[in-house]
Amino acid sequence: xxxxxxxxxxxxxxxxxxxxxxxxxxxxxxxxxxxxxxxxxxxxxxxxxxxxxxxxxxxxxxxxxxxxxxxxxxxxxxxxxxxxxxxxxxx
Amino acid sequence: xxxxxxxxxxxxxxxxxxxxxxxxxxxxxxxxxxxxxxxxxxxxxxxxxxxxxxxxxxxxxxxxxxxxxxxxxxxxxxxxxxxxxxxxxxxxxxxxxxxxxxxxxxxxxxxx
Numbered sequence: 320x321x322x323x324x325x326x327x328x329x330x331x332x333x334x335x336x337x338x339x340x341x342x343x344x345x346x347x348x349x350x351x352x353x354x355x356x357x358x359x360x361x362x363x364x365x366x367x368x369x370x371x372x373x374x375x376x377x378x379x380x381x382x383x384x385x386x387x388x389x390x391x392x393x394x395x396x397x398x399x400x401x402x403x404x405x406x407x408x409x410x
Numbered sequence: 411x412x413x414x415x416x417x418x419x420x421x422x423x424x425x426x427x428x429x430x431x432x433x434x435x436x437x438x439x440x441x442x443x444x445x446x447x448x449x450x451x452x453x454x455x456x457x458x459x460x461x462x463x464x465x466x467x468x469x470x471x472x473x474x475x476x477x478x479x480x481x482x483x484x485x486x487x488x489x490x491x492x493x494x495x496x497x498x499x500x501x502x503x504x505x506x507x508x509x510x511x512x513x514x515x516x517x518x519x520x521x522x
Contacts (some may be wrong), residue, residue: 393480
């Protein structure tokens, strides 16, 4: 079931944030062999998300919105989650 | 009921202008994200206290609850939570981190 966690993260963010742009990248391979990595991968993800919900929110608040949508995943197997969060119209 | 670790965290972030909760030490970071924040602070010439959460499972979990932030590293300046690796890097690149440090009266020897 390779890529299943990536799909779960994608679907949860889609449901929670109604993003206008969403990219979830599994970067686990780049971290293989170091702390937090597991043989099966699916530990390190990068999320690039554009959503109206971020408008008028600071950096910390934006990331907390992403964290909240992925609370179960972050409490479980996801070791690292890099987040780039912007509102529509921002560069 | 307050987590007993919270008292220690409050003390650390009150007594030190800049505190980085991290994996490993500033000299030997054990994680690339922690290393990146150490790199930014060192580049700016900011004196900071690095606290290794790997030495203490209670702190490792407690800091996440205290900050309402699920990952490490975490940067505090003058008792205020600034963010993790992505935020520190974005703020540094935008010049915002330098501004926050200046506004809070934290000396930085580089980039002034």
